[in-house]
Amino acid sequence: MKVKICGITNYNDAMRSIEAGADALGFVFYPKSPRYITPEAAREIIDRLPPFVEKVGLFVENTPEEIERMAKMGGITLAQIHFDVDEAFLDAVDFPVLPVVRARRLEDLECFADRYRLVDAYCEAYGGSGKRLNLEWFEGRDNSRIIIAGGLTPDNVEELRGYGFYGCDVSSGTEAAKGRKDPEKVMRFIERAKSL
DSSP: EEEEOOOOHHHHHHHHHHHHTTEEEEOOOOOOOOOOOHHHHHHHHHTSSSSSSEEEESSSSSSSSHHHHHHHHOSSSSSEEEEOHHHHHHHHSSSEEEEEEEEESGGGGGTTTTOOOOEEEEEEEEEOOOOOOGGGGGGTOOOOOOOSSSSSSSTTGGTTTSOSSSSEESSGHHHHHHTTHHHHHHHHHHHHHHHO
């Protein structure tokens, strides 16, 4: 299973995550988040990272033009669209995108079914809330294009076994404090997720 460590705010956390086996790092370009980082600061980290790691920028309530500009400024490789949009909006962004489904009910899983997408638990705030999804929703489905998020920790990630998710995304579950990773939690989370 692919693993994304989100909420990266500094170079040390980025490198420890990569060394532990992360496939992707997430940088939050949403000023109201406690894990916020400016595109310029993200670029300083990203420019020092090794190749073959996906660098994901998380965007909330931005226009397609703003997303493109900030993505290029930040040096990211994928734009995670973490607010309610439609296919036309995604098509208007001239940059690789990953839509997020903030699921309130089972039917929401059909959103963007033809795309790779991140499925997170709905909450008023955006990202890193620690709220969990109902895994029963995913039973008997094709989850091969879904990156699961929401309330994952090193202690519960093994519950994802058997669902066939493409990947998982963790933020608060690997933190020592908001915006600061706990290297031990990161290592244990990635080790367990990769064994699924």
